[in-house]
Amino acid sequence: MNKQLLIDEINNLLPVDNYDLRKSFNFEQPILDLEKNIKRAYYVIIKYLAENNSSNFKNQSLSLIKKLQEIRKTKYKNLKPINKLNIIRQQGRPSGLDIIKLITEEWIELFGDRKGFNDRGLVAGIGRIGGRSVVLIAHERGKTPISKMKRHFGMAYPGGYRKALRLMQHANQFNLPILTFIDTAGAWAGLDAEHFGQSEAIAVNLREMFNLNVPIISTIIGEGGSGGALAISIADYLIMFEYSIYSVASPEACSAILWKDRSRYVEASECLKITAEDLKILGIIDEIIEEPIGGSQINPLFTIKKLKEILINKIKELESFSDNERKDRRSNKFRKIGVFYE
Numbered sequence: 001m002n003k004q005l006l007i008d009e010i011n012n013l014l015p016v017d018n019y020d021l022r023k024s025f026n027f028e029q030p031i032l033d034l035e036k037n038i039k040r041a042y043y044v045i046i047k048y049l050a051e052n053n054s055s056n057f058k059n060q061s062l063s064l065i066k067k068l069q070e071i072r073k074t075k076y077k078n079l080k081p082i083n084k085l086n087i088i089r090q091q092g093r094p095s096g097l098d099i100i101k102l103i104t105e106e107w108i109e110l111f112g113d114r115k116g117f118n119d120r121g122l123v124a125g126i127g128r129i130g131g132r133s134v135v136l137i138a139h140e141r142g143k144t145p146i147s148k149m150k151r152h153f154g155m156a157y158p159g160g161y162r163k164a165l166r167l168m169q170h171a172n173q174f175n176l177p178i179l180t181f182i183d184t185a186g187a188w189a190g191l192d193a194e195h196f197g198q199s200e201a202i203a204v205n206l207r208e209m210f211n212l213n214v215p216i217i218s219t220i221i222g223e224g225g226s227g228g229a230l231a232i233s234i235a236d237y238l239i240m241f242e243y244s245i246y247s248v249a250s251p252e253a254c255s256a257i258l259w260k261d262r263s264r265y266v267e268a269s270e271c272l273k274i275t276a277e278d279l280k281i282l283g284i285i286d287e288i289i290e291e292p293i294g295g296s297q298i299n300p301l302f303t304i305k306k307l308k309e310i311l312i313n314k315i316k317e318l319e320s321f322s323d324n325e326r327k328d329r330r331s332n333k334f335r336k337i338g339v340f341y342e
Helices: 002-012 014-020 025-049 051-077 081-088 098-104 145-150 158-173 191-195 198-210 226-230 252-260 262-272 276-280 300-319 325-335
Strands: 105-108 122-129 132-139 178-184 216-223 237-241 244-248 287-289
Touching: 002 262, 014 216, 025 178, 081 216, 081 237, 081 244, 081 262, 098 216, 098 300, 122 158, 122 300, 132 158, 132 300, 158 178, 158 276, 178 226, 191 198, 198 226, 198 325, 216 226, 216 300, 237 276, 237 300, 244 276, 252 262, 276 287, 287 300
Parallel strands: 132 178, 178 216, 216 237, 216 244, 237 287
Antiparallel strands: 105 122, 122 132
């Protein structure tokens, strides 16, 4: 047995290459420490290991590593809401623009709301997916500090929502399905945004999206916060990435509003029912897309490939309904939200 091959195999199985990304998660720290200790111990043993015993050692070591992977998988299946929020706020997670470019065969970005503004925090354009022309709209947070500031961290101005509405009306005129991708903490809440009619822009989008004849599919790829998310997610079919969240307000804002104490954000995250699993049970979303352990930032293509398949199939399914049937189903879907029995 070649010792170097065994070392390489251990390196591949222990995901310490993501250490910098994972060390920020408190729930990952014990697993990271154990992985590092296992790797260190293996190197010491391999150094003095006789060749005739290496096969038995390999079987034992790989079995232990696989058990460690199962522990990590179980840990991620039982994350608390606040842990999921930390995952989706990590650097490297695929943005709205990343996803659009990866799922489309062609993509042309369009700009401006035809009223003098072009908001960079919300991108929109026309593309082709599975041979079908569609309109695509997405929040875009940016990658670098400069781009994040230019895109104001994915929190759109009124001009962004008016640009989105312009493209949705274009889609309605030319019978193009609409695909939206949500990743925002909320609409921009600055004084300038209020001055240019933020609440009116969101309200108009909500009203108009209920009246569009074409299929609408929305996907929450990260943080779906408040009216900023809702303004482009009045959809026939609502999808969420496994670790993403969808909420009326961020946990920090909720705890500040309800208890006048931002430090209770962990408690607020539990009460809000913001995870994909909770929202699926409540009937608010329709489907959850599995992510790699650690989030889609670990292996973006794993999640995006699944998303593309679902989008292509759902477009065909929704187009089988008449315009009136789609609008009725869309309206009934949202009217059921919040219904409960004592």
